[in-house]
Amino acid sequence: MIDKDLKFHFSGICGAGMGNVATLMHQAGYKIKGSDSAFFPPMCEQLETLNIPTYNKYHSDNILADFKPDFHVISNVLSKNHEEVTAGKDQNIAYLSFPEVLKKFILSSRTNIVIAGTHGKTTTSSLLSRILKSLDPGYFIGGVMKDNLPGCHLGNINAPFIIEGDEYDTAYFDKHSKFLHYQPKHLILTHLEWDHVDIFPDFNSMLIEFESLLKLVPADGSVVYCGDLEIFRNLLKKYTFKKISYGFKDFNDVQIIKTERTDNKTKLSIAFAGNIYDLNTDLFGDIYYLNLTASWAMAMNIGMEHEQITKNLGTFCGAKRRLEKISSNPFPIYSDFAHHPTAIEATIKILLNEFPNKIIWAIFDPRNATSRRNIFEKEIIFALNLAHRVSIGPVIEDKRILPNEKFNNQYIAKQIGSKATAYTDANDLERDILDENNPNIVMLIMSCGAFHGILSKLQNRKIK
Numbered sequence: 292m293i294d295k296d297l298k299f300h301f302s303g304i305c306g307a308g309m310g311n312v313a314t315l316m317h318q319a320g321y322k323i324k325g326s327d328s329a330f331f332p333p334m335c336e337q338l339e340t341l342n343i344p345t346y347n348k349y350h351s352d353n354i355l356a357d358f359k360p361d362f363h364v365i366s367n368v369l370s371k372n373h374e375e376v377t378a379g380k381d382q383n384i385a386y387l388s389f390p391e392v393l394k395k396f397i398l399s400s401r402t403n404i405v406i407a408g409t410h411g412k413t414t415t416s417s418l419l420s421r422i423l424k425s426l427d428p429g430y431f432i433g434g435v436m437k438d439n440l441p442g443c444h445l446g447n448i449n450a451p452f453i454i455e456g457d458e459y460d461t462a463y464f465d466k467h468s469k470f471l472h473y474q475p476k477h478l479i480l481t482h483l484e485w486d487h488v489d490i491f492p493d494f495n496s497m498l499i500e501f502e503s504l505l506k507l508v509p510a511d512g513s514v515v516y517c518g519d520l521e522i523f524r525n526l527l528k529k530y531t532f533k534k535i536s537y538g539f540k541d542f543n544d545v546q547i548i549k550t551e552r553t554d555n556k557t558k559l560s561i562a563f564a565g566n567i568y569d570l571n572t573d574l575f576g577d578i579y580y581l582n583l584t585a586s587w588a589m590a591m592n593i594g595m596e597h598e599q600i601t602k603n604l605g606t607f608c609g610a611k612r613r614l615e616k617i618s619s620n621p622f623p624i625y626s627d628f629a630h631h632p633t634a635i636e637a638t639i640k641i642l643l644n645e646f647p648n649k650i651i652w653a654i655f656d657p658r659n660a661t662s663r664r665n666i667f668e669k670e671i672i673f674a675l676n677l678a679h680r681v682s683i684g685p686v687i688e689d690k691r692i693l694p695n696e697k698f699n700n701q702y703i704a705k706q707i708g709s710k711a712t713a714y715t716d717a718n719d720l721e722r723d724i725l726d727e728n729n730p731n732i733v734m735l736i737m738s739c740g741a742f743h744g745i746l747s748k749l750q751n752r753k754i755k
Contacts, residue, residue, distance in 0.1 A: 298358050299392070300384075301325030302375040303366025304345060307433050308457070308469075310334040311443035312364070312389040315397055315431065317341050318445040324360070326353040326375065337441055351378035362387055367462045376463075388462035390472035393431065397445075398452060398474050401429060404589060405473045407456035407504060408481030408517075410634050411582045414613045415481055416455040418586040421607045422600050426450040433457060451477075451593065458500055460490050468500040471507070477593065478508050479585050480516040480523055486631055489660035489691075501526070508532050515589045517581060518543040535592055537584045539577070545588045547580055552645075559583065568597050573606050576614065576641030578634075614638060617749060622732045624749050629737040630662045632670035639677045642733055649733045653678035654724065656738035657686050657698045665698050672706045678735070681711035684720055684743070717743035724749070 301313045304325025314337060317323045325338070326346040338345055346353045351374045354363065363379035363386040370376070379386055387395075406416045413433050420430040429446030430453040446452065456470030456478075483501060485494040508514060510532055516523045518536025527534055537545035548567070549560035552575060559570040559580055574583055590600050618624040625642065629635045635655065642651050653675055657663055662671075663686055675681045683700040704713035714720040724734075724745060736742060736749070 295320040296322075297362065298322040298360045299324075299362050299364055300354055300360040300379070301364045301366075301389075302349070302353075302373070302379075303327055303369055304338065304343075305330050305334045306366055306368065307334065307442065309364070309366050309389050310338060311431055311433075311441065312392055312397075313338065313343060314341060314441065315429075315443050315445055316392065317343055319397065321396070322358065324357050325364075326350070333441075349373070349375055351375060354378045354382060354384065360384055362392070364389055364392055365462055365464075367460060369463065371463050386464075388465055388469075388472075390461050390469040391465075393454070394472040394474060397429070397431075398454070400448060401452035402450075402476045403474050404451050404453050404477040404479070404593075405456040405470055405475040405504075406453070406479045406481065406585075407458065407470050407501070408479075409458075409484050409486050409631065410637075411481035411578060411585075412455045412457070413628070414579065415479060415582040415585050416453055418583055418604070418607070419479075419589060420444075420453050421605075422586050422590045422603050423451060423453070423595065424603045425599060428453055431455065456504070458497065459487055466490070468504070470504050471500070475504070475508055476512045477589060478504070478512070478514045479589055480514060481582065481585060482517060482633075483520065483522050483526075484631075484633060486661055488664055488666050498526075505530060513592055515585055515592060517585070519581075533592075535588055537588045538581065545584060547584055550580060561587065563588070563591070570601060570604070572604070575645055576637070578637045578641070579614070614641065617736075617746065621728050622730050622734060624734045624736065626736045626738070626746055628739050630657075630659050630739045632667045632674045635671065635737060636674035636677065638735065638737065639674065642735055643677065646733045648731075650679045650729070650731050651677075652680040652682070652727075652732050652734045654682045654684070654720075654734065654736050656684040656736070656740065656742050657700060658684075658738055658740045658742075660689070662739075663687060663689050663698050664692060664696050666696070668698070668703065672703055675703070675711070676707050679710065680732075681707055682720060682723070683711065683713045684738075685715050685717055717745075721745050721748070 303309050305327035313323050324344040330347050344357050363384045406412050416432045427447040428450045430444050432442040432455045454473045458468045460466045461469050491497040513533035515535045519538035519540050536543040539547050546562045548562045551558040557572050561568045612628045615626045617626045627638050629638045686698050700713035704711040
């Protein structure tokens with residue numbers, strides 16, 4: 292039996308994963324506190340609402356402030372020499388990663404559905420949590436939903452628990468993927484290609500982690516996977532657990548056979564087991580149709596009725612920052628998390644199709660560890676070149692990256708041509724964005740971060 296009197300200190304509590312695990316542990320009745328060097332909405336507001344004590348600066352004294360914890364939960368952004376890490380060890384406090392906390396204190400008593408893949412995890416997890424809402428599922432998702440609900444919920448102990456399975460490493464003391472801690476009974480695989488080049492030196496090293504994840508699925512479990520991808524079809528051949536493929540191709544168990552887009556609404560028709568099922572959604576674009584179909588297939592797989600699925604889904608369309616319309620002033624402005632060239636290409640194509648008579652202005656923020664490198668240079672040039680106009684933000688300095696490995700936004704813009712502009716100063720980029728008033732534009736901001744504060748200014752923009 293778990294002792295609910297246990298106490299935890301979270302170092303790095305404002306990270307999306309850390310903050311949501313802290314929230315779940317608080318909901319479960321444990322005593323929680325934490326520290327961070329940067330407190331930003333929505334996580335700082337979420338923690339404040341719960342009255343979780345937080346310290347807005349890392350310091351060794353935080354470890355014993357308010358109470359001495361039984362466990363020290365360490366974010367994967369902290370090194371073994373971090374002052375709070377060292378302070379916790381000096382006090383002989385047991386340390387864990389947040390995936391270990393989830394496994395030991397939340398997931399061990401639940402039926403877990405893990406959503407993994409290079410792209411589509413957050414949207415698919417958000418959709419599945421909504422589709423199953425009549426069961427009151429638990430969930431842990433790396434984002435905020437478009438209806439502003441937090442990315443975590445403890446849910447009913449007898450209901451499934453939905454987890455976004457991140458393939459990134461766990462902590463300085465555990466360099467394997469976080470999803471290996473999540474004990475999947477059921478698994479959704481959305482996509483698979485090389486990413487996170489800072490921790491995976493090649494695709495095979497990443498593939499090994501996904502193979503390890505598949506080995507965790509029990510014989511009476513199941514895997515719903517995108518059968519359009521040959522890598523998944525080959526990878527799953529040797530396994531005997533229940534397998535359900537989905538996609539556009541006619542050999543899939545669950546096939547998207549038709550999409551009708553009318554008045555900003557989509558009717559998605561799905562063929563499964565000799566029947567046709569319709570889903571009505573505000574989502575648009577093939578990648579989002581796949582996400583919705585994956586969620587629907589898993590819900591049907593665990594026994595939900597189609598009628599209940601459609602009722603639960605309503606008009607819900609996933610998570611924030613995933614092709615989210617943030618403004619119509621003075622033209623449509625979309626925010627997306629895209630940073631990998633495959634996601635960049637797919638997202639631009641969606642808007643080209645949705646707005647065939649508009650100027651698609653793609654604005655790319657090379658922010659994460661992969662996009663700050665030049666490893667996908669050719670692919671990014673191809674993807675961005677699909678847009679009618681391109682702006683590339685300044686590259687954040689990262690001393691860990693060798694000069695010959697750095698992403699060169701000037702070179703990328705030159706290769707695309709006169710329609711592309713590269714910026715060395717975020718203020719110049721902000722000025723050009725905020726000064727634009729052409730009503731024939733559709734703007735797409737692609738950033739996996741705060742985008743130099745420009746996103747919030749666009750949401751509150753006034754017409755000149």
